[in-house]
Amino acid sequence: MRCSVVAVGTELLLGQIVDTNSSWLGEQLASAGIDSLFQVKVGDNLGRIVATLRSTLEQADAIIICGGLGPTHDDITREAIAEIMGVELEMNDEVALVIDQLFTSRGRRMPQNNLRQAMVPKGAKIIEQRRGTAPGLICPVGEKVMYAVPGVPFELYEMFERAILPDLLARSGEASVIKSRVLRTWGDSESGLNERLVGVINELEKVGNPTLAFLASGWEGIKVRLTAKANTESQAIELLDIWDAKVREQVEDLVFGVDGQNMESVVLQNLRERKLTLGIAESVTGGLMAGRLTAIAGASDVFRGAIVSYDSEVKFELLSVSRGPVVSESAAKEMAVGVRKTLGSDIGLAVTGVAGPTEQDGVKVGTLCVGLAMPNGDVRSTTFSLPYGREQMRQFSVISALNFLRQSL
């Protein structure tokens, strides 16, 4: 079963709204074992919608069309569908009644243009509206099918789960399940990973299932995604477990998490398991690291707080750093010791560096010094040479420093 998605709306093409519906549908389809072929965004233009539906339907068994079912003149998905089906639109009295009642129940008079939403291509089946005014449509085209749903996400989600997915599964007659697992890595390039995993990749290409892909995710590191197809969910998971282990055998040192985990959540969890609290001192990252750690719900049982010592005076006075140049490993160590003491945390982590645009005290842009004060009084430090660009350097600093802490635990 191959299913494509067509998202209708000029506002999507103009970037005024990001099309998250297609992504959501792609995820749902994948986990139901249905292949996604294409996802297309097209504006509110009848000719182009019809052309898109026609060419998309040539290659797929099913299309889900999102949006363009509203009451206004630029909502023309119904007309496009009727043209593809080669039928007329006709008023569905039951739908009209429901829409009218919706308005009445909210104490409002129904504007006449709302009746457009009760127009249905002949031969199409209605997906009853439960959250909005527009019904969805199931429109057979020979052996194939087009589904139309409103673009409002929570209406779409509900109709997909209630009516579209069951219909798709009934049509596909296939019972196979597709499951993915993402291994999060940090510390090597995409090509470096590829080289270390070449044996696994060659083996996988022979067996064909699961598949492996690299997702370069900038300052989130490189993701290694395994996708397995099987008859049952547990068989798919078993396959993933086997190949997950083979991947880790080669790159165990780089894998810091799985699926929804990120460096922040992993570090917080590691600290939690060891019953250790963390305090941080930030200079170059200016609060970004604390901001990312506290984006994780439940950070408060581990994270004491941070001192953002952006001005050097704050380093000297509040963190007892020795006066002098402040981008060095010795300054980073003093910051770590100072913040551990000031915030009363078990561990002190500190970053100081140069984000640019210009170098500072002769230290190059991209230099990051990390200091770490451990519960036993041990103090260590390291220096990274990070990519240029203010935002990039700062984001890389956060994950590099947290990874240094993770490896030191």
Added chain:
Amino acid sequence: MRCSVVAVGTELLLGQIVDTNSSWLGEQLASAGIDSLFQVKVGDNLGRIVATLRSTLEQADAIIICGGLGPTHDDITREAIAEIMGVELEMNDEVALVIDQLFTSRGRRMPQNNLRQAMVPKGAKIIEQRRGTAPGLICPVGEKVMYAVPGVPFELYEMFERAILPDLLARSGEASVIKSRVLRTWGDSESGLNERLVGVINELEKVGNPTLAFLASGWEGIKVRLTAKANTESQAIELLDIWDAKVREQVEDLVFGVDGQNMESVVLQNLRERKLTLGIAESVTGGLMAGRLTAIAGASDVFRGAIVSYDSEVKFELLSVSRGPVVSESAAKEMAVGVRKTLGSDIGLAVTGVAGPTEQDGVKVGTLCVGLAMPNGDVRSTTFSLPYGREQMRQFSVISALNFLRQSL
């Protein structure tokens, strides 16, 4: 000029990454007066990429292809382009040298497969890589053109602005100049703005130039974009000035900045002009506000630093907040006074609130208390009721608090 976007990557179809690149490109194209026809997502499958490029190029004058330029086996955009152009790939020695040097400068050995990124379709022009390892490509196909850029957003943005947009504009041969101005607003909904601007909008619909659009941008507020077309740049700017003034006449209180400005840069600039320094105390935002302020280059001449008092003990001990419930206007005031003193800044700004998922000490999720200690010893505070959702509530907190400071200056 009609331009489509093709985003390449199975991870996009599977919904593991939301395709924000296309949306961003759509927005840029629109404000440059270039029509967007289709935006398509296709997986890492050579046959399907080629078919998509071919059918898309039939209808558009230009295509921007995002992604699939990395070094690994599933990065096949180069191969697809060569097939459409009907040419071979050849090694570009200069590109190879640059990639090799990038690795060397970071003290790493270049894995051989990185040379894949130096393979270029014959007849294509290189867009030099400045932020990553993969160069972009400008690939003529008869009178039409295909551009290829990496899928990593910050690499894509830079290449689009530096090389693709100028090339598109030169090709479009249009003599008229299109210029946009974005007025940044905070404090009212899209429909509220629409209501207050209805007179201006009606007037604009009569004259037809410039056009006005609302861009709802979540926690960045609502952007009001004016786009003017004229024979010369100065005429376009003159038009924008006239209508900018008419818009502001209606919503002056809501407009905080223009174009590339954001709330952080505006607040920093206002402080700079008044020669005032700022120190902040963050609880609920956990460093996010400091992180956003220090994302602005040059923040250091105004911003002293922050104390992220995530644990209540840090509030009591370091900021001298009275023991008791910590989400209240009185606690926010004490934090502001405390941080002003501890960091030695002219102004102290403090936020405390409940991001959820559950309420705290009987205070509802979404509550934000802001405290502000001014240079003259004046202390004020306010409370906001912000939208739910941890990330959303925290981001709204940052902009709400900074706007409170801006209005108090």
